[in-house]
Amino acid sequence: MILRRAMLSFILGASVAAGLVPAALRAQDKFDFSPEQPGRIRAGTNPDAIKAIPQSFKFAEPGVLTVGISPGGPPLGAYATDTRTVVGADPDFAQLIADSLGLKLNLVAIAWADWPLGLTSGKYDAVISNVGVTEQRKEKFDFSTYRLGLHGFFVRTDSKIAAIKEPADAAGLRIILGPGTNQERILLEWNKQNVAAGLKPLELHYFDDEASRLLALASGRADVIVQPHAQLVFFAARDQNLKKVGTLSAGWPLKSDVAITTKKGNGLVDALTLATNTLIGNGKYRQSLARWGIEAEAVALSETNPPGLPRL
Known part of the structure; x- marks a missing residue:
């Protein structure tokens, strides 16, 4: 029962924290x-x-x-x-x-x-x-x-970022992710490549919880959020303030x-x-x-x- 209540909180919680109370209802439309x-x-x-x-x-x-x-x-x-x-x-x-x-x-x-x-x-x-x-x-x-x-690169719907396909596309961007994640492993390597190529480093912003990550992006404190693609697809449908600009193999550089x-x-x-x-x-x-x-x-x-x- 605890797990079931937690799942309902997962569906509703981030929306409430971000001031988007009707958001879960919009997700049910899709x-x-x-x-x-x-x-x-x-x-x-x-x-x-x-x-x-x-x-x-x-x-x-x-x-x-x-x-x-x-x-x-x-x-x-x-x-x-x-x-x-x-x-x-x-x-x-x-x-x-x-x-x-x-x-x-x-x-x-x-x-x-x-x-x-x-x-x-x-x-x-x-x-x-x-x-x-x-x-x-x-x-x-x-x-x-x-x-x-897959992991996904998602930005605010009003962002001017059009696509992120390779390390150079992320140079200088403020990127939200969770600490100790596979995404962190990959982006730290991307950062090494960019710095070695003379490009601007990535600016990684770490948040432990989902609501804080989404709120940071919505408020403009960062440019991109990176985490499992399917999760972000749901958040985009629910909150209607995100758009996808790229995907990344979770095993990068391997499939x-x-x-x-x-x-x-x-x-x-x-x-x-x-x-x-x-x-x-x-x-x-x-x-x-x-x-x-x-x-x-x-x-x-x-x-x-x-x-x-x-x-x-």
């Missing part, structure tokens, strides 16, 4: 947070994917795809208005996969830290919760990629993929990759992402256990 989800995209069964499930594989519950998901915030996964049902882009994708395999879907809300143990113990069949592929994780888990891991995660060696991964590629091919996949405004994170092809981010 995103559906009802438990019924009448607009959720559905798929038919995929006979080839079903055949790819090993006969020896035992689902956590017969006839059901049990998926662990951490409702960390919209638009990827959050509690609906009933404070019980998990909705968002990841639940939508989980439904498409369950449909493809001819199974019912059971979403199990979990704390992020609990997914590895729950998956290895067989409590759920898969995790669909923004899990990135890393070489370390590949030692214990199999992956079927389904989204790009970073988000994947369906399964227990290593249980054989389910091939069926999941096949199902995902069929959904990509028939357009259901992109329609599902579009419901939550994150088409920019679409992959062109699902891969089984691609190269992951190296150990740091």
Whole structure:
């Protein structure tokens, strides 16, 4: 119950702190947070994917795809208005996969830290919760990629900044980010490159909480905010005072993929990759992402256990 109340506070809190009380209502004009989800995209069964499930594989519950998901915030996964049902882009994708395999879907809300143990113990069949592929994780888990891991560069709607694609584009800008984040790692490297090239350094502004970051940008104390792309898409729809000027791989300079995660060696991964590629091919996949405004994170092809981010 505490987690559910926290999620409702997450949806409303930053708006209230920034003096934007009606903002969450505007987000509902774009995103559906009802438990019924009448607009959720559905798929038919995929006979080839079903055949790819090993006969020896035992689902956590017969006839059901049990998926662990951490409702960390919209638009990827959050509690609906009933404070019980998990909705968002990841639940939508989980439904498409369950449909493809001819199974019912059971979403199990979990704390992020609990997914590895729950998956290895067989409590759920898969995790669909923004899990990135890393070489370390590949030692214990199999992956079927389904989204790009992206950070976003967002500015105020009245900003004259048109695009940020490379380090030089950010030279001299006042950039908001969280301390100790992946974004900080990347931007510190960008700053080194700019200084070495004789360009103005980046001016990094650190804020611990979401509301303070958004308020700093809205008040003009900084030029750009950088954090996970999907989060900023939601904030832009909710507050209507942000616009996107660029994206950045979360694994920069390497590619970073988000994947369906399964227990290593249980054989389910091939069926999941096949199902995902069929959904990509028939357009259901992109329609599902579009419901939550994150088409920019679409992959062109699902891969089984691609190269992951190296150990740091």
